[in-house]
Amino acid sequence: AQTVTQSQPEMSVQEAETVTLSCTYDTSESDYYLFWYKQPPSRQMILVIRQEAYKQQNATENRFSVNFQKAAKSFSLKISDSQLGDAAMYFCAYRRRGNNDMRFGAGTRLTVKP
């Protein structure tokens, strides 16, 4: 079974600083997808970034980037130049290729201090 672990229930960062959220996963598959979703107080689940396991290059979306370590089964999210609007719950998720069952971690609540 695939499981996703986010070991940091809460994190805080000063505005304009950088923060890294951790995620590890367990799988025996070689072809899969990893995601980071953001859930602000509005409850909307917003896709932040996606990584395909067969790509060695780490995905980047503006201020958001990942450190994908396939051998270590680690998928951390780095937020640079943190903004107040980044405050939210962040969920790491895994999906095996060809399977629509996306497995989510328990989430990390990020607080951004002005």
Add this chain to the structure above:
Amino acid sequence: DARVTQTPRHKVTEMGQEVTMRCQPILGHNTVFWYRQTMMQGLELLAYFRNRAPLDDSGMPKDRFSAEMPDATLATLKIQPSEPRDSAVYFCASGWWTGRNTEAFFGQGTRLTVV
């Protein structure tokens, strides 16, 4: 601005009552998911449809839950009878299956409280 629309946003009901949650997927998407979010279990997949056909509902308690897609613009999740343990936020998500991946776009959820 295409988005997944869920109604109602909030629902409070008494135990034993029927609850119906609705979802309008993004136009053109062929895959629809229902997720449930609770503090204890996090986000769990309940069921999903492709081209309106149910593909997997193994995550759903079948004795009281049912999911349907009467047409391509409407997905419903029904609980009958509802119980306090069903209290959760229910998310609908839609996406386009490419043969490799489905990018899921979430609605804002329905917060259900069963008293």
